[in-house]
Amino acid sequence: MLNIYPTKKMKEITKETWDHAEFTKTDIEELMQRFHYSGETMAIIRDEELLPAGLLSRLHGAYPRHSGLREEAAFLFNDKKYYSGLEGFREIVGILSGHGIDIGHLEERELFISVYRFMATKHVLNTIKWDDFGNDSVFQLVFPQPGMIRADITEAWLNATSREERETIVRNYIRETNPHDGKQQLNKPTFINEDGEIEVVEGSQHKYPQCKLIFDEQTQNCFAFCNYCFRHAQVRGDDDMFIQHDIHQVHEYLREHQEVTDVLITGGDAGFLKAARFEEYITPIIEDPALRHIKTIRLGTRVLTYNPGLIITPAYNGMLKLFKRLYDHGIQLAYMSHFSTPREVLNISTIAAIRRLKAHGVTVKSQSPVMNHISLFQKENGAVDVDRSAQNWIDLANVFAMLGVGFHSMYLARPTGEFHYFNQPVAEINKVFNKIYRELPSLNRPSRYITQTSSAGKISLLGTVDLPGQKLFALKFNEARNMEWMDKVYLVHYDEKENTIANLRPYGADKHFYEDELAEIEHKLHSSIETGRKKNIP
Numbered sequence: 200m201l202n203i204y205p206t207k208k209m210k211e212i213t214k215e216t217w218d219h220a221e222f223t224k225t226d227i228e229e230l231m232q233r234f235h236y237s238g239e240t241m242a243i244i245r246d247e248e249l250l251p252a253g254l255l256s257r258l259h260g261a262y263p264r265h266s267g268l269r270e271e272a273a274f275l276f277n278d279k280k281y282y283s284g285l286e287g288f289r290e291i292v293g294i295l296s297g298h299g300i301d302i303g304h305l306e307e308r309e310l311f312i313s314v315y316r317f318m319a320t321k322h323v324l325n326t327i328k329w330d331d332f333g334n335d336s337v338f339q340l341v342f343p344q345p346g347m348i349r350a351d352i353t354e355a356w357l358n359a360t361s362r363e364e365r366e367t368i369v370r371n372y373i374r375e376t377n378p379h380d381g382k383q384q385l386n387k388p389t390f391i392n393e394d395g396e397i398e399v400v401e402g403s404q405h406k407y408p409q410c411k412l413i414f415d416e417q418t419q420n421c422f423a424f425c426n427y428c429f430r431h432a433q434v435r436g437d438d439d440m441f442i443q444h445d446i447h448q449v450h451e452y453l454r455e456h457q458e459v460t461d462v463l464i465t466g467g468d469a470g471f472l473k474a475a476r477f478e479e480y481i482t483p484i485i486e487d488p489a490l491r492h493i494k495t496i497r498l499g500t501r502v503l504t505y506n507p508g509l510i511i512t513p514a515y516n517g518m519l520k521l522f523k524r525l526y527d528h529g530i531q532l533a534y535m536s537h538f539s540t541p542r543e544v545l546n547i548s549t550i551a552a553i554r555r556l557k558a559h560g561v562t563v564k565s566q567s568p569v570m571n572h573i574s575l576f577q578k579e580n581g582a583v584d585v586d587r588s589a590q591n592w593i594d595l596a597n598v599f600a601m602l603g604v605g606f607h608s609m610y611l612a613r614p615t616g617e618f619h620y621f622n623q624p625v626a627e628i629n630k631v632f633n634k635i636y637r638e639l640p641s642l643n644r645p646s647r648y649i650t651q652t653s654s655a656g657k658i659s660l661l662g663t664v665d666l667p668g669q670k671l672f673a674l675k676f677n678e679a680r681n682m683e684w685m686d687k688v689y690l691v692h693y694d695e696k697e698n699t700i701a702n703l704r705p706y707g708a709d710k711h712f713y714e715d716e717l718a719e720i721e722h723k724l725h726s727s728i729e730t731g732r733k734k735n736i737p
């Protein structure tokens with residue numbers, strides 16, 4: 200008999216595992232003690248039923264290898280809320296060393312911190328499995344790793360004989376790492392203000408018709424620093440960062456742009472936005488008939504990974520009230536989180552925070568880059584481990600489904616920062632994505648094919664095409680500077696090594712179908728911004 204649906208063996212999940220996974224009310228009380236929650240947080244969790252025993256039992260029973268729910272050892276980090284900069288890093292190293300843990304490569308890690316920065320919350324440090332930190336995705340996400348900074352820079356820095364020499368090396372290298380490829384500045388919108396003048400909205404980006412991004416002045420910070428950050432100009436404070444001070448200007452622009460349906464507040468991290476300022480953004484959107492075209496407010500935030508405890512304190516009640524107000528006015532509040540591994544989700548603070556948000560009408564979604572060492576793994580011979588990498592995302596997608604989190608997207612990062620450390624060829628990632636896609640039920644899959652952003656737009660990799668004697672990739676825009684480009688599937692040459700989708704060679708032509716028009720659009724955008732700036736010079 201033909202068996203096209205091979206029966207899966209649940210090797211890891213035995214009856215014993217499930218029995219061990221059964222949580223009682225007493226277990227949950229003990230877990231809350233382990234997390235040192237305040238009396239107020241415990242009351243919120245109990246009153247709002249944020250940690251039902253049935254949910255914890257099922258999550259741990261299904262994913263014991265990722266779950267921290269049955270861990271009992273005392274946390275290593277208990278005093279400070281977060282550790283920042285070289286000083287914070289050295290404090291962490293000291294605490295670890297007091298527990299017999301040596302992460303090594305300290306000088307190299309400190310070089311990375313001098314070029315970028317370092318920040319880690321108590322929560323994320325306690326999420327790491329310190330008995331196997333080298334293989335822990337969260338450790339890879341937050342701690343600088345040897346080999347990240349280019350070998351010649353590292354060598355020069357290690358061999359430098361004075362502090363001044365080291366500072367010069369760092370300063371020069373920082374200039375090389377500016378993540379704005381020049382084209383992002385073109386996403387700054389302009390509009391004709393009340394006085395009939397062209398005005399540039401300096402702290403915003405408007406690239407695709409439906410969505411306008413705001414880099415608010417309160418969100419220029421992160422709870423912890425991700426090593427691969429492609430917005431490090433924002434979080435490091437480079438002088439070409441986007442900062443939105445004036446909220447009135449945002450509304451003025453939106454009134455003129457009825458095509459915008461979504462406002463994305465990002466940063467840094469939108470989790471830093473205070474309720475009073477958020478209210479200033481949303482009140483006109485709720486009340487002004489000229490802003491009724493706005494249907495969704497998105498908050499781009501990693502708080503659910505780095506500082507989920509914030510959401511289950513009374514300090515967050517003001518924001519929750521505003522989320523509910525939006526929901527009651529038919530405006531979607533989408534909490535755009537960035538989970539890459541199930542480990543980030545399977546702890547009581549994150550689970551309780553997700554449930555609290557959802558109980559206040561919030562749509563919780565996740566979008567994440569596929570990153571080497573974090574959510575993409577290699578075999579000992581250096582080849583991509585397709586099975587292990589795919590399984591990470593399959594488990595994550597199923598955990599999302601159990602918690603009602605929408606799996607928005609997986610994407611390839613733009614080539615910024617220490618891209619060489621995190622990337623793998625597009626061809627390999629395609630294999631991983633294929634496995635994820637075919638193994639997940641349609642409801643649990645990411646909502647779009649894997650994409651990568653370029654100046655032209657977000658390009659999706661649909662898969663491969665075999666023609667006699669040659670192999671090609673099929674691509675399609677998912678978002679584009681000209682939305683009509685999205686209607687077309689186009690072909691490029693298959694390449695085993697290329698890691699940037701936009702660099703794949705066009706098939707049957709010497710340039711991609713959109714290139715001439717893109718150059719024209721970029722030229723016009725550049726002129727419009729320059730004119731706006733000149734008019735604003737007193």
Ligand code: SF4
Nearest residue numbers: 421424425428467501
């Ligand atoms: S949260 Fe976002 S902006 Fe902040 S460090 Fe991470 S990737 Fe960068």
